[in-house]
Amino acid sequence: MNTQAAPSARYSRGAVILHWLIAVLIVLNFVFAFMAEDKPREEALAIMANHKAIGILILLFTVLRVVWRLTHRPPAPLADLKPWELALSRVVHFLLYLFMLAVPLGGWATHSAWSGGQPVNLFGLIDWPGLPFAASKTLGETFGEMHEVGAFSMAALVVLHIAGALKHRIVDRNPDTLRRISIGA
Known part of the structure; x- marks a missing residue:
């Protein structure tokens, strides 16, 4: 159910944030x-504790972003997009959402398998429950490899996403591309 009657020229403030x-x-x-x-x-364990906590935040904010996207209509695609650009944009956005969910889930599973389901401490504030796994080095390594491959795949998608935005802004000279997702505009 969309809360807006028609798409605007910009993403909603919640979507931008x-x-x-x-x-x-x-x-x-x-x-x-x-x-x-x-x-x-x-030192590595302390750094990775923050990495894990941020990963859980990414997962939570991504779930919120998906809910936001389902309840708030995005702006219409730019009128000057070629059909292949629109198709590529949709595929990249879908895959980005998929990886923004899968990579943190993989990290959470990795932690849970290595630790036997111990919670992830979120910056000393609360414990996020671990997944119910028995401690398993093999499972931890498997999930860890999937997490790493997923992270690098997501990084490639992010580069493609940024390249597309810059192509539309610089090559196509369309200022609306970045204006639609900017914080201050």
């Missing part, structure tokens, strides 16, 4: 994952 909040959290989580790579164990 969730878009940029999730984007910043995803970038931050990549930074934390790379930072932890060559650190001593205790």
